Amino acid sequence: MQTSTTSRRRLGALAAACLLSVALPTTAAWAQKSKTKAEPSVEAPAETPAVATAAEFSVAIPTIDAVDSNVDDETLREIFAGNVIDNAEDLAGLTATSITIPEITINATNTVDGETTTVGFVMSDLVFADVADGVAGSVSVASATFDVGEAGSGSYDAFTMSDFNIGALLGVLGLVDNVEPGEFQTIYSDFTMEGGSLSYPQIDCTLNPATAGEFKARPFNYSVPEMMQLVSTLSETETPSPETLGALLRMYADVLTAFEMSEVKYSGVDCSGTDDEGRPLTIAVGSFTMGPWTPGVYPAFSVEGVEIAVEGDGAVSLGSATFKEMDLSGPIAAIEAAPEALDEAWFVANARSLIPAFAGFSFDGLDIDVPDPETEGGRITASIGAFDLSLAEYVNGIPSDILTTGSNIVVDLPEDSDDEQVQQLLALGITSVDAGFTVDASWNEAENTISVDEVSVTGADLATVLLSGTIANATEALFATDQNEMMAAAMGIAIANLKVDVTDAGLSDIILARVAADQGGTAEQMRPVFAGLAEGTIVGMLAGAAEAQKVGGAVSSFVSGQAKQLIIELTAKEAPGLGLMDFMAAESDPTVLIGKVTIDATAK
Incomplete structure (x- = not known):
């Protein structure tokens, strides 16, 4: 079965999104050829839901300033407008002193059952510098804004990254053959974002700076068009076949082991607005940290300085909280050893094998002062000095080593x-x-x-x-x-x-x-x-x-x-x-x- 036009379009959007470091809409704006590793072994559903959809997508790039580029301006324009697939080989070998795009404007509308959503996105001063054989020494964007009409809007201040390996990214996506299977390549390093702002009905937020270190990836064992088609089957049928479920789980297990990433730090967010009753509302997070991501292990992440308050109503504050890492190697091994078709009997028999080894969570400095919903005029006031749950040594999905503590639980x-x-x-x-x-x-x-x-x-x-x-x-x-x-x-x-x-x-x-x-x-x-x-x-x-x-x-x-x-x-x-x-x-x-x-x- 040939890869569908929809999958090709989605792959084009995905590749362009990765290149621009933004999530471009997946629409029927273009159709390109796609390079596949294998044909998906998924039968087309007998019936598809009758949902009326219509989409329009446009990209405007007034000028491109390419210095010493081995790819001409027209091809570069096509690439940044979304046609990455047809030009993947040229892009993987791109060399230039610099490529500057003063502005990229993306407009998309999507209509589902008569309801239209419009999205506008503008990126300013996109610069690729010191590009040699598909690797940019640095990439920077002066600012980026988006507007979703009544749903909200936002802006991001300048962000930069180093050693952006365009060729390796295309290899990971399966668009070029330049990365050996199983070989991890650095995609970028030293990412920084200076901050930004978000505005939604009833609330406005200020985003503080964020940093990330190195991000690595290896080629997927499944071609990206095949992955797109497998995911699309979930919306095309109410009950996926056992063959489809098997393919989806194996694809999921593959993705979970395809990335490595160093620690990500985000210095928080401050929001203010009103609640549904018009009372002043404030939400603040002092910082957010996600630990290193290793293949098959979901990283730990923590927040500090959480405060939520509604004037005249109540408040909740939290000194810090940490969700510890989750080891998925057990479920991944079970999926890799599973038969091609996964029916209900297999899930029942292997339910415990699919439980990840969650290491637990902890928090401290929790203070609560809120109305009691069961007592008119009453209030719930409590505080917890510290709480910790540590789970280890899992046996068939059950932790055999448990330690949980709580202190200064004041009620x-x-x-x-x-x-x-x-x-x-x-x-x-x-x-x-x-x-x-x-x-x-x-x-x-x-x-x-x-x-x-x-x-x-x-x-x-x-x-x-x-x-x-x-x-x-x-x-x-x-x-x-x-x-x-x-x-x-x-x-x-x-x-x-x-x-x-x-x-x-x-x-x-x-x-x-x-x-x-x-x-x-x-x-x-x-x-x-x-x-x-x-x-x-x-x-x-x-x-x-x-x-x-x-x-x-x-x-x-x-x-x-x-x-x-x-x-x-x-x-x-x-x-x-x-x-x-x-x-x-x-x-x-x-x-x-x-x-x-x-x-x-x-x-x-």
Whole structure:
């Protein structure tokens, strides 16, 4: 099947867009010959949606000043007007002292079902300098503007780049044969943009400067016309065939491994305007950074200094946030090993293999003050000092190493809350909570164990409760793709040891003061009473156990206030530990567990 005219037109637009570093519209403005590597193995859809479309596209280049160019002005005009394909060989070997285009004006209209969209784009003082054999020593643009009518407009200040390898770019797109398959070539380096502005209905934004380092690419394994046609099939049929889905996923996997890019830094944006109710609105981002892009790995990116505020309504601010990198090598390997046709059964069987290894995210300095949508006149005020989620060592799409932490999570408790726990805290005189937590656990494949290093909750000036231990009999089947196998493995795990560490930082004083007030006494008077009750209860429950007196004494010391930290450790007497059946039996009689564990307690 021959590459369609639409695909050829789209390829021409793509090539021109890459050359100009702007996204030129994909329209029916021109038709050129295209060079293909292979014919796409995709059947034409039986039916296509009946959507009435019409497009017009024009490029105006009044003058071109080419100094010592080996390509004539008329050919250069054709190239920058969009006809890259027919002149790809000449462009790949372009040599010139300089090529200056004072102005390029692009106008495009697109009508879909009677609705017309008009786009105008003007680029000023485009200069290619020191061009030798298809490589420009530098490329600069004095300014660029666009106008989409009522939808908005914008302008970009001067931007520059170095070592723009036009020939390598054309090779990556498959328009010339000058790059070996799999060979990465530098496309450009040292990109800078001085800033710009955007204007949309109700809001205006100022763009701050941006910089990027080196960008590399290799030739795609699929020809660009074939890629265009594959993508176009998604809009031509509601249900792509298994063959089309297979081709699309393999193309996607190929693209994800075709680029390398160094860090990109953008020094932020400031916006102001009004919301739908006419209230002043401000949005600001202090900076944005995207980490290095490597083949098959989506880079980490972070923002700093985020502020959103609506005057008279509310505000949200964020000190910084980072979305960590995402390793796509697992899904890419699964796609590369897949059959040509991918049906529903394949996706069901390989769903876990298609999950990328996401490393997590973090943020700090979050402050919220917004209206409560469920309470008239109420507000939600909260802040989070820091949060982090770190995921690693994925097994069949599941992270086997997890660490998540949160600190200074401050929430004001609403007095009119219907939540029973909130009302209990309010009854104790606690009007706000400053909390933190940690969950730290990892799977040890060699020992078939899960090490729970810490599961803790902390309330500032209240208490800290920390759990740690070892889960035994945790085999690789816990991560199996078969649900029944996973369930059977989960039922076979056992608790080998468990440690509970409680630190009182003031909570007991609050509770006892409340209880004492109800009894007409003081907290100091109530402590010995409750300490004695706790010790007697523990000794009674552990009757017959050698550790009963020691554990009871430690608990009594903690409740009496003589100690502020209580540590209780339980270790199973027999391997692998306490299993599901043990805990099921303990539901009706908890004392059955006493003879199966060694208990130790310490109060400090």
